[in-house]
Amino acid sequence: MKYIINPVRLFILFLLVLSPAYAHVGSPGVIYEGEAGPYRIMVNVNPPDVIPGTATVQVYVTNGGVEQVLLKPIYWFSGADGAPKADEALPLAASPGQYEGLTWLMSNGTASIEVKVSGELGEGTALVPVMAMSTAQKEMDPALGWILGALGLFLVILMITIIGVSVSDAVVPPGDEKKKTGHRKTKGMVVAAAFLCLILYGGMSWWNNWAEDYRRYMYKPYQANTKVVTTDNGRKMIFEIDSAYKEYRQNYLPISYLIPDHGKLMHMFLVREGSLDAFAHLHPVRTDSLTFEVDLPPLPNGRYFVFGDIVRGNGFHETITDTMEIMGLELPVSLTTSDENDGWQPSDPDDTYIISNPVLPNQVQLAAGDIVVCGKPGIRTPLPDGSSAIWEHEGESFQANRLYPMTFSILDPDGEPAELEPYMGMMGHAVVMKHDGSVYIHLHPVGNYSSASQDLIKRRMEDDSRLVELPSADQFRDSVDQVVASIKAMSEEERNDYLMELMGHTYEEEENGEHAGHATVTFPYAFPEPGNYRIWIQMKRNGQVLNTAFDAVVE
Amino acid sequence: MDVSFQAHTATKKVRSDSASVKMLGIPLFVFATAFASLSIIIGLIWDISWHTSIGRDGLLSPPHLGMYLGAIVSGLFSGYQVLKTSFWGSKEVKQRSVRFWGIFSGSLGALFCIWGCFAMLTSAPFDDWWHNTYGLDVTILSPPHTVLLLGMMMVQFGAMISVLAMQNQTIPAGLSALQENKRNRLLRTIYVITSGFFLVMLYTMASEFQSRHDMHGGTFYIVGGLLYPFFLSAIARSSKLKWAATATAGVYMLVLMLLAWMLPLFPAEPLLGPILNDITHYQAFDFPLLLIIPAIAIDMIMQRKEENNKWLLALMIGPLFVLLLLAVQWPFGDFLMSPYARNWFFAQESWYFGSNPDWEYRYAYAPWMVSSGWPLIKSLLIAGGISILTTRLGLHWGGWMKKVMR
Numbered sequence A: 001m002k003y004i005i006n007p008v009r010l011f012i013l014f015l016l017v018l019s020p021a022y023a024h025v026g027s028p029g030v031i032y033e034g035e036a037g038p039y040r041i042m043v044n045v046n047p048p049d050v051i052p053g054t055a056t057v058q059v060y061v062t063n064g065g066v067e068q069v070l071l072k073p074i075y076w077f078s079g080a081d082g083a084p085k086a087d088e089a090l091p092l093a094a095s096p097g098q099y100e101g102l103t104w105l106m107s108n109g110t111a112s113i114e115v116k117v118s119g120e121l122g123e124g125t126a127l128v129p130v131m132a133m134s135t136a137q138k139e140m141d142p143a144l145g146w147i148l149g150a151l152g153l154f155l156v157i158l159m160i161t162i163i164g165v166s167v168s169d170a171v172v173p174p175g176d177e178k179k180k181t182g183h184r185k186t187k188g189m190v191v192a193a194a195f196l197c198l199i200l201y202g203g204m205s206w207w208n209n210w211a212e213d214y215r216r217y218m219y220k221p222y223q224a225n226t227k228v229v230t231t232d233n234g235r236k237m238i239f240e241i242d243s244a245y246k247e248y249r250q251n252y253l254p255i256s257y258l259i260p261d262h263g264k265l266m267h268m269f270l271v272r273e274g275s276l277d278a279f280a281h282l283h284p285v286r287t288d289s290l291t292f293e294v295d296l297p298p299l300p301n302g303r304y305f306v307f308g309d310i311v312r313g314n315g316f317h318e319t320i321t322d323t324m325e326i327m328g329l330e331l332p333v334s335l336t337t338s339d340e341n342d343g344w345q346p347s348d349p350d351d352t353y354i355i356s357n358p359v360l361p362n363q364v365q366l367a368a369g370d371i372v373v374c375g376k377p378g379i380r381t382p383l384p385d386g387s388s389a390i391w392e393h394e395g396e397s398f399q400a401n402r403l404y405p406m407t408f409s410i411l412d413p414d415g416e417p418a419e420l421e422p423y424m425g426m427m428g429h430a431v432v433m434k435h436d437g438s439v440y441i442h443l444h445p446v447g448n449y450s451s452a453s454q455d456l457i458k459r460r461m462e463d464d465s466r467l468v469e470l471p472s473a474d475q476f477r478d479s480v481d482q483v484v485a486s487i488k489a490m491s492e493e494e495r496n497d498y499l500m501e502l503m504g505h506t507y508e509e510e511e512n513g514e515h516a517g518h519a520t521v522t523f524p525y526a527f528p529e530p531g532n533y534r535i536w537i538q539m540k541r542n543g544q545v546l547n548t549a550f551d552a553v554v555e
Numbered sequence B: 001m002d003v004s005f006q007a008h009t010a011t012k013k014v015r016s017d018s019a020s021v022k023m024l025g026i027p028l029f030v031f032a033t034a035f036a037s038l039s040i041i042i043g044l045i046w047d048i049s050w051h052t053s054i055g056r057d058g059l060l061s062p063p064h065l066g067m068y069l070g071a072i073v074s075g076l077f078s079g080y081q082v083l084k085t086s087f088w089g090s091k092e093v094k095q096r097s098v099r100f101w102g103i104f105s106g107s108l109g110a111l112f113c114i115w116g117c118f119a120m121l122t123s124a125p126f127d128d129w130w131h132n133t134y135g136l137d138v139t140i141l142s143p144p145h146t147v148l149l150l151g152m153m154m155v156q157f158g159a160m161i162s163v164l165a166m167q168n169q170t171i172p173a174g175l176s177a178l179q180e181n182k183r184n185r186l187l188r189t190i191y192v193i194t195s196g197f198f199l200v201m202l203y204t205m206a207s208e209f210q211s212r213h214d215m216h217g218g219t220f221y222i223v224g225g226l227l228y229p230f231f232l233s234a235i236a237r238s239s240k241l242k243w244a245a246t247a248t249a250g251v252y253m254l255v256l257m258l259l260a261w262m263l264p265l266f267p268a269e270p271l272l273g274p275i276l277n278d279i280t281h282y283q284a285f286d287f288p289l290l291l292i293i294p295a296i297a298i299d300m301i302m303q304r305k306e307e308n309n310k311w312l313l314a315l316m317i318g319p320l321f322v323l324l325l326l327a328v329q330w331p332f333g334d335f336l337m338s339p340y341a342r343n344w345f346f347a348q349e350s351w352y353f354g355s356n357p358d359w360e361y362r363y364a365y366a367p368w369m370v371s372s373g374w375p376l377i378k379s380l381l382i383a384g385g386i387s388i389l390t391t392r393l394g395l396h397w398g399g400w401m402k403k404v405m406r
Helices: A007-012 A142-166 A182-217 A451-462 A473-489 A492-502 A507-512 B003-016 B018-022 B028-053 B062-088 B091-095 B108-134 B143-168 B177-209 B218-238 B244-265 B292-305 B310-337 B373-403
Strands: A030-036 A039-046 A053-061 A066-075 A087-091 A098-105 A109-119 A122-132 A224-231 A234-241 A267-272 A278-282 A285-288 A291-295 A302-312 A317-326 A352-355 A388-391 A403-411 A429-434 A440-443 A520-526 A531-541 A544-554 B098-100 B104-106
Touching: A030 A109, A030 A122, A030 A520, A039 A109, A039 A122, A053 A066, A053 A087, A053 A109, A066 A098, A066 A122, A109 A451, A122 A317, A122 A451, A142 A182, A142 B098, A142 B108, A182 B108, A182 B143, A224 A302, A224 A317, A234 A317, A267 A429, A267 A440, A278 A429, A278 A531, A285 A473, A302 A440, A302 A451, A352 A544, A388 A544, A403 A531, A403 A544, A429 A520, A440 A520, A473 A492, B028 B062, B028 B108, B028 B143, B028 B177, B028 B244, B062 B104, B062 B108, B062 B143, B098 B108, B104 B108, B108 B143, B143 B177, B143 B373, B177 B218, B177 B244, B218 B244, B218 B292, B218 B310, B218 B373, B244 B292, B292 B310, B310 B373
Parallel strands: none
Antiparallel strands: A030 A039, A039 A053, A053 A098, A066 A087, A066 A109, A087 A098, A109 A122, A224 A234, A234 A291, A267 A278, A267 A302, A278 A352, A285 A291, A302 A317, A388 A403, A403 A520, A429 A440, A429 A531, A531 A544, B098 B104
């Protein structure tokens, strides 16, 4: 049996730290695992929650005698030529191979960190997309508030005093102490107090305006309305992006400028609220610039979390969230994924769903045939097709803000390492969700960034113009729709080859690389906060998508 | 006034302190606050240049240290002066001070400096919090920056008032006639120097409305009429120097010109993206306004008509100031846009690293920047009216400054 557990990942397990902010939902850190030329690296970017601000970047290099690691922020807006000189990430004495540095992100928008490693093996670079957006509205720490308040009060009292003595004592010749100036002092102090009150009021209004402006330009995700309609072919979900949000976003790229990621314009995940026992990964089709439609799988009635991942034409990667109710006839819920038995004809060949046990033992188990029983870390879990999955982890609990290599191994029914196949150009997809839906993220083995964003910035860097020009929204949308339709029309093998080439690697390369043997898949991830999480894993074996799920407790 | 009493105490002071004799009876505190004022100005202009050339800010960046040095020097010297006077000062010394809060005594200048120092120190954590909350602002005017600017202005004003109190007091006995002359000259010179530093600060605060691109717009003259006649009239009235406003404007111009010539001598590279303008050296801050011309007019009027009704004076100075500013700055704006100003002397090639260097209006007035016809006349009338009021206020303020003795 051949489990590939990268010792680097295990090492990093205890080293890297993330903090909460935005991108996806409640999970801001960007993790990249891959190559920088001849070097194998893992990068962990903790973006600032207020722009302009600084991102903390941690780089772990696993091979070659490294001499220097440089970090440079490159914006899609101004390209490589508009980037400042790189900053050095310094080695951490206690952790050989680990480097840490700061990168300044000055403007909102799609950015990336170029990591350049140089050493005995030569030079190599990697590009990690980062979405630079202000996402936090901070309150003043009470201790600081008291200190500033006290200093402010002192300044006000002192200024009233100064003005009082300025018009009284100060203009009395030295020695002439008998001159009565008390009434002038009082008058001066009263006028000063009134004047200072006006200034303070003006200052307060100014501050409030500033905060209001900040809130206005803070990142707010698009809102959407989701509804389910019944058609002759079954139930259909209509996902409409709220057009009112266009107005506040007028400074940014309109929603018409979407680009596909892994060949799809939108990756949508549905999770049944509360029990989290029904999960679907769908790819809605765009019918106009704001509306997306998809044929719903036979999911049980209930209220669902809806997460729609999109990438805009400037590489900005974000998640639109909503909730929806599935009501009406209870359809037979018997399968873990689509096949001939449930009669569901997915509108996209890569749409899948899974029914598993509820998260809490006292919740009612769905009456379904092939329920996937969720696994726990370190415990071998049976899958419906006879194979089994195991999450390579000792113990059951995890620490928040620590990067973990979540490594999953699939064994075939004989207990041998299974031969996995790429699914949408990747060896695996994972979704991590906190039980209350406050944390959600879509992961891949290369990290949690969008390949489409990365590809777009790479192309932008080849263009040496300082400012970018885009075609009209209609032209852009039409050509993207054509590309998405042509990818969808490909055979599965063609589609996988196409997508893997687009992401800069081939299946053959993967055979010789980290995923050699194709029995394990690793998703690098750091849980942003404590709580109970469910993790859905999607891999492919014998042409069938294997959906599994695991539960984890994060402390 | 008990002149003999003053003379007696001053003589005692001079005799007991040989260092004071060397400085002509002018305490070290006065020189320290003047130095603090200069340090603040250099730090401020360097900081602006830092933001347009390098961009990356930090609480302890070298220009910030220049400003903090000013705060600390003025705060320490003033604090020491107040504490020494309050708790160890003789009755005579206390009688040359202002008393406050029942137990403290000190000079008025020291009080302004202490206020300024505390305001500057308060602004540091406030600004830090502000940056963490609303981002690293790249603007001169924000609430915490205003607290800082007010603090800096108060330190500078404290320096001015400290010199004024010396100037307005009776000359201490024990000095020879030569020393007396020297002392008077020195105090008058330090006063216009510290006033010039203050004028640099006023200009810097208003610089977002005073650039070469603003010189053909009405707002430029309204802002100009609001600030400069007020300050220059006050200086002309309070100083005992004949050409005080002219000298103050001269110091202002010299400081800005020296910094515009010196800063670009040092290498600088932008450390923040996006970079649209590739630069290798510090970008100079603005070339100064030619305030010396209207300042000469203010001095001439004040020399001849100072005793007139102050409203009448304001009516003469206010509109004349705006007209002269217009007559000088409008054509000078054209000159600054021309290729003749793109050299080390006028430093008009300076350009923020984040701005597009190929912008069509880099060296030209865009239509929206130019006022003409009735809107221009209206702006000039407003500027003239405001200028009359601010001149009157400045004269009143100058009258008070003339009387400050402690």
